[in-house]
Amino acid sequence: MEQQNAQDWEPKILAFLCNWCSYAGADLAGVSRLQYPPNIRIIRIPCSGRMNPAFIAAALRNGVDGVLVSGCHPGDCHYLSGNYFARRKFTVFKELLEFMGVEEGRVHFSWVSAAEGEKFAQVVQEVTEAVKALGPARHYVKEKIEVC
Amino acid sequence: MDTRVERIRSEAKRLLESGEVDLVIGFRKGSIPMVSRPWFVRTVEDTELLHWDGFCSLNLCNYLTKRKEKVAVVAKGCDTRSLVGHIQENQIQREQVLVLGVPCEGMLDRRALQERAEGTEILEVVESDGRVEIRGRGLERSFPRQEVLQHCCRICRHRNPVLHDRLLSAEVEEHQVERYEDVEEIDSQSPEERWAYFQNMLSPCIRCYACRNVCPHCYCTECFVDCSRPQWVGKSLDLNDVFTFHLFRAFHMAGRCTDCGSCERACPVGIPLRVLTRKLEKVVSERWGFEAGTDLEQLPPLATYRPDDPQDFIK
Numbered sequence: 001m002e003q004q005n006a007q008d009w010e011p012k013i014l015a016f017l018c019n020w021c022s023y024a025g026a027d028l029a030g031v032s033r034l035q036y037p038p039n040i041r042i043i044r045i046p047c048s049g050r051m052n053p054a055f056i057a058a059a060l061r062n063g064v065d066g067v068l069v070s071g072c073h074p075g076d077c078h079y080l081s082g083n084y085f086a087r088r089k090f091t092v093f094k095e096l097l098e099f100m101g102v103e104e105g106r107v108h109f110s111w112v113s114a115a116e117g118e119k120f121a122q123v124v125q126e127v128t129e130a131v132k133a134l135g136p137a138r139h140y141v142k143e144k145i146e147v148c
Numbered sequence: 149m150d151t152r153v154e155r156i157r158s159e160a161k162r163l164l165e166s167g168e169v170d171l172v173i174g175f176r177k178g179s180i181p182m183v184s185r186p187w188f189v190r191t192v193e194d195t196e197l198l199h200w201d202g203f204c205s206l207n208l209c210n211y212l213t214k215r216k217e218k219v220a221v222v223a224k225g226c227d228t229r230s231l232v233g234h235i236q237e238n239q240i241q242r243e244q245v246l247v248l249g250v251p252c253e254g255m256l257d258r259r260a261l262q263e264r265a266e267g268t269e270i271l272e273v274v275e276s277d278g279r280v281e282i283r284g285r286g287l288e289r290s291f292p293r294q295e296v297l298q299h300c301c302r303i304c305r306h307r308n309p310v311l312h313d314r315l316l317s318a319e320v321e322e323h324q325v326e327r328y329e330d331v332e333e334i335d336s337q338s339p340e341e342r343w344a345y346f347q348n349m350l351s352p353c354i355r356c357y358a359c360r361n362v363c364p365h366c367y368c369t370e371c372f373v374d375c376s377r378p379q380w381v382g383k384s385l386d387l388n389d390v391f392t393f394h395l396f397r398a399f400h401m402a403g404r405c406t407d408c409g410s411c412e413r414a415c416p417v418g419i420p421l422r423v424l425t426r427k428l429e430k431v432v433s434e435r436w437g438f439e440a441g442t443d444l445e446q447l448p449p450l451a452t453y454r455p456d457d458p459q460d461f462i463k
Contacts, residue, residue, distance in 0.1 A: 091458075
């Protein structure tokens with residue numbers, strides 16, 4: 001990632017949004033003209049149950065400063081139970097990642113329904129602030145080899 | 149001779165003679181001291197070599213994955229817990245396995261004994277009545293057994309087989325020992341310190357994958373480390389790749405690891421890997437009250453859910 005001055009540094013945050021709820025929630029935030037920080041880059045996934053924790057690790061290794069994973073509220077999963085399984089996976093993965101020294105606040109999870117445009121804007125606001133407070137990702141970034 | 153050895157041999161003999169099983173998996177004495185190696189017995193004559201001592205620490209469940217024939221296996225507490233995991237995950241059918249349970253008093257730590265020999269080669273180890281004696285040229289020392297046990301055995305809560313068809317000796321007393329002292333110590337540090345701790349801990353790793361290969365629960369036909377498209381983890385010795393490998397190896401063990409200690413024993417550079425798997429063991433037990441490999445009826449924690457699972461970390 002390119003070097004930037006500390007004062008004008010803006011975090012890059014990758015957001016994995018489920019197709020049925022959170023992605024539609026983001027869309028609603030957009031069409032409702034709600035303001036939220038432009039720091040997120042969205043990847044649409046079929047269901048939060050599709051999240052492989054390897055996606056999160058790959059994102060961090062490739063230099064993003066924060067990750068947000070968002071899906072349907074418990075009970076609202078389009079596939080009935082995808083988010084329940086996801087919740088267990090995320091619990092374990094988040095604990096392990098933080099145990100091994102990745103800062104709390106790099107990886108976030110949320111439930112945002114298709115009707116919660118305002119909540120989506122608010123979640124992005126919170127996540128951006130938390131990642132900003134941590135500063136640029138330093139530890140778990142794989143350095144590119146310099147070729148002269 | 150140890151009565152357990154006699155029982156194992158006679159039981160194996162009977163099972164093979166009657167045709168109840170096609171194969172008995174147990175241990176025989178290794179060709180060097182302090183190593184007992186797995187022994188696959190298909191004929192009655194071979195039962196005479198079956199053996200049992202304080203070096204039978206290898207997890208024999210490793211050899212049961214996807215077997216088709218009827219097998220009897222000599223199993224300690226941890227082996228039977230791995231076996232429960234295998235049955236839950238459909239790697240073997242319960243009806244196929246005949247478990248010859250051996251209550252275990254803990255296995256001996258080869259490295260600790262070698263250290264105590266202070267450079268002299270150990271030629272013989274004699275175990276008797278709670279003591280272990282090492283012998284070599286000009287060497288004769290004896291220690292209480294408890295002092296030279298492997299770490300995983302010292303903090304073991306399931307010394308007796310959790311599942312067995314025959315029990316080959318009297319059950320031993322279970323200890324409710326504290327299992328997470330080191331995990332809690334790391335937990336109490338700051339993220340910065342923890343990061344440094346694990347970077348330091350993992351830096352000697354040579355990525356030989358012995359910890360993966362020896363694990364009874366690592367049986368995927370294609371491991372994520374061998375996957376090249378997409379490549380989840382680089383093949384280099386870059387510490388970032390090493391970190392990722394260990395992160396995911398441990399993650400894949402969540403709710404499955406029975407802390408048999410195979411990974412640590414196999415590690416050629418002595419990385420205390422079990423601290424990662426025990427952290428997850430702790431999480432799984434605190435969050436969902438689950439203990440791996442203790443109940444055949446219970447689904448593994450990541451293969452099931454409860455609608456009211458704790459979710460304090462989700463916005």
